[in-house]
Amino acid sequence: MIKKTALGNGVTLLTEDIPHVRSVAVGVWVNVGSRDEDDRVAGISHFVEHLMFKGTENRTAKQIAEALDAVGGQLNAFTTKEYTCYYAKVLDEHFELALDVLSDMLFNSRYDVNDMDRERNVILEEIKMYEDTPDELVHDIFANTIWQVHPLGRPIIGRAEVIKEMNRDSILDYLGKYYVPGNIVVTIAGNLQHDNVAEIINRVFGGLKGTPLPRLLESPVPKKEITCRGKEIEQVHLCVGTPGLPLDHSQIYVIQLVNTILGGGLSSRLFQEIREQRGLVYSVYSYHSSYHDAGLFCVYAGLSKENAEPALELIFREIKDIQKNGVTDQELRRAKDQLKGNLLLSLESVNTRMSRLGKSQLYLGKVVSPEEIVQKIEKVTAEEIVILAAEKLNPNNFALASVGPWDDSGCLEKTVGKLI
Secondary structure: OEEEEEOOOOOEEEEEEOOOOOEEEEEEEEOOOHHHOOHHHOOHHHHHHHHOOOEEOOOEHHHHHHHHHOOOOEEEEEEOOOOEEEEEEEEHHHHHHHHHHHHHHHHHEOOOHHHHHHHHHHHHHHHHHHHOOHHHHHHHHHHHHHHOOOHHHOOOOOOHHHHHHOOHHHHHHHHHHHOOHHHEEEEEEEOOOHHHHHHHHHHHHOOOOOOOOOOOOOOOOOOOOEEEEEOOOOOEEEEEEEEOOOOOOOOHHHHHHHHHHHHOOOOOHHHHHHHHHOOOEEEEEEEEEEOOOOEEEEEEEEEOHHHHHHHHHHHHHHHHHHHHHOOOHHHHHHHHHHHHHHHHHHOOOHHHHHHHHHHHHHHHOOOOOHHHHHHHHHHOOHHHHHHHHHHHOOHHHOEEEEEEOOOOHHHHHHHHHHHO
16 A cells, blocks of 8 residues: 655655565655756766765765665665665665665765765766767767757766866755755655654654755757767667657557557567568667656667668658558557556566655656556557657657767768658
């Protein structure tokens, strides 16, 4: 059962009691991410996440690492474009230890200048590693291509020249603005009792003070652009796509089904046609990312340069086929079962349940039950698939990005022009 408590200072607590497990997953979500940064501090959200593990007034960095390791637990964090999450998973008997470590990191970190310098170097190495991973890098280049200077088009990790200049005052100013009660959601899933947990959370978080800044969401304006970044590697990594839907859109499950049918798995049209039937790629898939006020639909392919044009032709052909001829009953049934199966199987993990609570609260202000999601998936019709595909997946609005031994964007523009 899911229960919710709002603390007097604005912190929100959501719990889900799962009595048949012995574990508890705890997440502290802060409603700030890379889209809230300006150019002068781009990457600061990710930098702060790293610094949380470098030592507090009560624990050294080593003691933070050892605290949950010693009881078989897990401790980690991640930063996205719209939120940051710090989380732990432990046996239920160690719940208070996990919460103590997380809260200590969040509210007692030292942000020592020497620690900052060391972690700055770690992040600069992470940026270099990212540059050497073209199948990941191309997705950020694609977002930047379609959204240009908008913060959603920037990489979460930041830019090296900005990270090099980041100082302690910037960090403390950022924390004072965003790490305040009204921006914090605590989610816990596992073997627990809500009332007992709420009492502990109130004791730990209830004394926090501060008022969050209003979040001014300026929606990105998409551009139809092509970006080719030349890189001496064996394959070309391509991303081609178009704006999608925000998470709270009434047709969110329609576009998720379109994505599943097109490129959401081994049985998808793109995988079967481009890899299995033609052998043009090793990897090809599609995905849909949703934000508060925007979305992104993208198809990725990793291939040899000479296979790019035939692969793009097949991608556009499959999209146009759905727009013109729709999908079969069998395809739609398989896609619905796939989405439902992915959802329900994921709920066997307490980490996934904890994450679902946090994301739902941050994006929707409520938690949508699995049963309600399944009902909405089941209600989607083949006609809705065709209408949405025609409206949202217009090849004339697609942007394209590539990384690899192909830096002639003019040549690629001619190729795309022929295909659409």
